[in-house]
Amino acid sequence: MLSGDDQQSQALAKPAFSEAQASALVESIFGLKVSKVEPLPSYDDQNFYVYISRTKETTDGPTEYVLKINNTESSKTPDLIEVQSHSIMFLRASGFPTASMCPTKADNITSLVSVDSGSEIKSYLVRLMTFLPGRIIADIPIGPQLLYDIGRLAAKLDKTLEKFHHPKLSILRRGNFIWNLKNVPLLENYLCALEQNRNREIIEQVIQLFKEEVMTKLSHFRECVNHGDLNDHNILVEPSNSACGDAAYQVSGILDFDDMSYGYYVFEVAITIMYMMIESKTPIQVGGHVLAGFESIIPLTAVERGALFLLVCGRFCQSLVMAAHSCQLHPENRDYLMITAKTGWKHLQTMFHLGQKAVEEIWFETAKSYESGISS
Template sequence: MTDAPPGLEPLVVEPPSLCSSRAATIVEEEFGKRGTATELSSERDQNFHVETEDGEEFVLKISSPADDAAALGLQTQVLAHVHDTAADLPVMRTVYTTDGRPWTSVEANGVTYLVRLFTHLPGGSVTIQDLDTEALFEYGETVARLGEALRGFFHPDARYDILWDLRHTPTLRSLLDSVTTDRRRDLAERVLDRYDDRVDPVFETLRAQVIHNDLTLDNVLLNDDGHVSGIVDFGDLTHTALVCDLVMALASVMYRRNDPVEAAEEVVRGYVSVTPLEVEEARLLADLVAARLVTWGVIVAWRVEHHPEKTDHTVDGVDDGWALLEELDDIGLDAVQRRLQTAALGSVVPYPRMETDDVLARRRQVLGESPLSYDDPIHLVAGDGAWLFDPEGRRYLDGYNNVQVVGHAHPDVAAAIGGQARKLATNTRYLHESVVTLSERILDTMPDELDRIFFVNSGSEAVDLAWRLATAVTGHDGAVVTPHAYHGITDVSAALSPEIWPEEDRPDYVETVSPPVETSSHHASTGTAPTEEMADALDTLETNNFGVAAFVFDSMFTSDGILPPDSEVLGRMADRVRDAGGLVVADEVQAGFGRTGTAMWGFEAADIVPDIVTLGKPMGNGHPVAAVVTRSDIASTLMERTGMFSTFGGNPVSATAALAVLDAIEGDDLLSHTADVGAYLEAGLAELAATYDIVGEIRRQGLMVGVELVHDDETWAPAADETAAVVEKMRQRRVLIGSTGMHGNVLKIRPPLVFDHDHADHLLSALEASLAELE
């Protein structure tokens, strides 16, 4: 007989083999119950259903020699604990011997076996396919309730080493040679690789306690109505990650179902209705389910090879277990993960799930014709890194959204927000460490002259406040912006946003000047020099008795068409503004937080020091937080005149979110990553430009990329309709980009900074197919 690797010994020890009459005798002599015994199936113990003469029912368990008195003591105390903490859970009770002991011992074939008697629970196993959503939900609830009942339970022998504990998944590699089918072995290796990469580094950080560890539908009994009527077999109890109980249940309900993922989603929803999952637990569900299925398949393969005599129920149906794993692999574990994670997180939010058509119809009833991206709107339910997911688990590559600068659903940012929200959410009229720490860290990234910071809630508010500062300091009322700039939605910021000006309704105190683009750009060769335009604009404001309060510019001139500036020209423009008594305001809402790849802020890449800086969108990775950075002399002018306070600006939750974003940018070295991936993406776009004449110019800084589409490279006539068509075709290929520029003919590629080479290849492939289809 081959020696079993560590963790497998309990599975290969010869089980007891007493006859039914001996079992009945033990029950009568040791427990004082006379009746008949009928053997039940079991993996490593021997179980008998006992019916007494007076109609009582019990289960006699003759334990495997692998289980000693310590293991039985653990199980006995667990059952007592559950009855004390959750008496309504249908858990079997220990029946004591006639002399008051929880178990006895018997001799058979020269081996001593420990024997226990339990109350019998009604119900039985059901056909998995017959479980409806209500039964699946209740199953999940029950799993969570048992974990809740065991919370806080302690026993010195609770760490029971067995390979069914998913912490031991890496050990399976030593058994893979027993898997004789190449496809199965390759699949198992890929699952183990994912475990090593995603699960193993964090497994010991997950919530842990004593768990049942085998809450499959073999051990959770249901009555004829599909309701849980019993929880049995506590033989695999161990101290491990709490989420493993849920994982065992998920693997069980997915088995042999036509809708495995849908069934699992409903169990997850039931579970989190009792015990919400932490972010990391939810992120690992699919990998842990796959690990459970691999554990089953590999253990059975090893046992069939080395212990063919061990043909208990775990061997039955293992081919269907492999088939389920192959099905999940075909769907894609990432897609399965997104659906399970959405079920886990979506079930703890106070809104109902809706079908896409219903969402759209109801939205129009209450929001009217509020704008939506794309002709065919996308219903999104979850995000992860550079990916977004719809209710069916389809994923979309996000090449457009700079709000989630460090990636969608960043676990550290989400954990920081949740953790602080559970502690304190108030305002900055009270002292708190978070806003002070955040202020110091932001100011550390700024030029020395900029030493004061105000916190608000959005980029629009930041621009609004910047304007208040500028007018208070200068005493002027005039502004200079670029011709298609966008700076926000408040009255002030909208007035500084020509992109959204109503036709023929230009504010009389705002003048426009062309962006100071690099001389390599086509746009540098047209029109009057920006410095001359600035001089004319300043003269106009002075003539009309406004004077210049501020020149407000987006450091990447994004809405004008993504035009990286010529730093020398921009510097001369800024000098003219200051000479006229105005301030220079760098709007970093789109260009900031590492977008350029060369520096934290766009104005740094442009080699200019502004008087005021506005921060917004990416600052909280989706949490509403924004700021204005300026000099102390500018800040004090406003504070002395009117003061400044924002109720929510800089609150502890918002400040904590922003701190977590800074940690992610620094910890993941996103600046150098952005520069590298941006250059890689630009090189791929250049190859497309050489093939497709419609691509007129590629402009990029970091991971802000503009691809201008034109009808020809002589007249430079904008191909606006074609640009809109490409954006829609990309959406059909589930790659999301936008458009920008005066004529709407610039493809706007502005992904989260975690966008990598593989993402770039995916985007380039979709863009090439879209351009080819356009031609």
């Protein structure tokens, strides 16, 4: 369990740069003239929207960027951030709508900035990437076709990352990383953030079932590198010209690779299902459409399918428990941190009440209906 000192260090880890300071960073590190800077929402890093002015030297190229300032804890692992950044560049080169990295004046991807806070010197890793167009999934109605497309995207992402090579790739084996889905049992260290009520009882039951039913089967899952956070705020869409089904939107951007780690194919689809449920008016139906899209690229094995229900429940638990924990550390960021919790508790309760068999029946029957109805 985290000690008071550990919690305090985590609370102080988030950057707190002003807009003027952010603008100065862009100009000094990347050599670009800034005309506008605005803060963007973030979990434990700090992000800014940056609009640059055209100069004689920058007549071509983008004018909109995102300045990402990693928290002090993440900034202690520059190799991890380097691998994540190179994976983003690799995926873009492979045709995915990910950001481009803006090189520093020294032609690096990142720059380490040290700031004297008076009591200590803090260091932050800074990156500048192109701003991606589109609206977040959370802001639009999601129909079956878009859910299918997102499931397909998740599978293509993992499949493509199989070809990604980097000398430091092994750093993605992030042992006790709390957001890796295999680490659901570690949530026991954070349960003190929850009140003693029915919600906490459900979390405790899921953790126990996870230990018994999922942890014992990990060796039967197929391993891969996961994006690990395809949530409704990390996928951007724009209007589609397609006349196919209800596909009024198509994916225009994939954000936030900070949770990348080695996992399994079934982890990616479970995480995607859980987050697509958040904004849905019919959340239990969501899973079948996402699963159908995913399996059009990577069919799951019987063992992987059998673990899907608890994996989705497990991701709900991770999101809900860690949001409650983070709210204790960052009460000023409560609105952003509690986005999932607004509907997440209700969805987890519903899933748990229905039970694995009933939920699987809905998911698998829906997925099966695509076999004849939609071409892969």
